[in-house]
Amino acid sequence: MSKASDLWISFSSTILDTVYPPKCALCRSLSKSNPCIQCIAEMEAADPVFSYWKDGPVDFRATIYRYPGRAGQAVRRLKYNRATSLAPFMAYAIAGAIVDEGLEFDLAAPIPIHWTRLASRGFNQADVLAERLPNRAACLRRSRATRPQAGLSTDERLKNLEGAFEVIRDVEGKRILLIDDVVTSGKTARECAKVLKLRGALEVGVMAFCGDPLD
Numbered sequence: 001m002s003k004a005s006d007l008w009i010s011f012s013s014t015i016l017d018t019v020y021p022p023k024c025a026l027c028r029s030l031s032k033s034n035p036c037i038q039c040i041a042e043m044e045a046a047d048p049v050f051s052y053w054k055d056g057p058v059d060f061r062a063t064i065y066r067y068p069g070r071a072g073q074a075v076r077r078l079k080y081n082r083a084t085s086l087a088p089f090m091a092y093a094i095a096g097a098i099v100d101e102g103l104e105f106d107l108a109a110p111i112p113i114h115w116t117r118l119a120s121r122g123f124n125q126a127d128v129l130a131e132r133l134p135n136r137a138a139c140l141r142r143s144r145a146t147r148p149q150a151g152l153s154t155d156e157r158l159k160n161l162e163g164a165f166e167v168i169r170d171v172e173g174k175r176i177l178l179i180d181d182v183v184t185s186g187k188t189a190r191e192c193a194k195v196l197k198l199r200g201a202l203e204v205g206v207m208a209f210c211g212d213p214l215d
């Protein structure tokens with residue numbers, strides 16, 4: 001990059017900071033960090049962060065924050081308002097929690113979105129959140145578009161996801177850590193784990209930025 005363009009970038013960002021001072025993407029208060037310190041403090045830690053599922057193909061799930069409040073708002077702003085300025089904080093939170101919890105895995109696999117949604121949103125939030133992880137690898141493809149799970153009955157949700165994912169790499173004997181922005185009912189993770197295990201995955205867990213506590 002030339003010196004002139006360096007200068008222009010630093011000049012224009014100074015102007016932009018003056019005209020549009022950096023604001024927290026959640027509460028809109030002036031803040032150099034995103035989200036601001038106050039909003040991070042308001043995020044409610046999941047308790048426990050790490051829990052086992054005794055049934056189904058998912059061996060464990062870990063969520064850092066509870067969905068209600070600021071953490072859920074961060075997920076929605078990232079996904080629906082493209083507030084990508086929140087992504088570094090969220091990606092570091094996931095990477096840090098994995099170290100804190102001592103989670104071991106061979107492949108970190110972001111849960112994919114369908115290409116039509118990727119085209120309209122411009123990014124897959126799970127990809128962005130997995131950015132800081134070692135052994136990040138796409139293991140699945142969303143082979144067909146699905147309706148949003150929210151607002152569907154339990155039966156409809158299961159049908160909606162059936163056959164939606166396809167394994168696209170060798171996972172035989174591997175421990176897979178699925179990464180997503182939010183886990184609520186866990187049906188998406190279960191469907192992913194089901195197809196991965198059919199292809200010989202040894203263990204499948206899921207780590208999400210936030211989620212609801214298990215009933």
Ligand SMILES: [Zn+2]
Binds near residue numbers: 027029035039
């Ligand atoms: Zn804030």
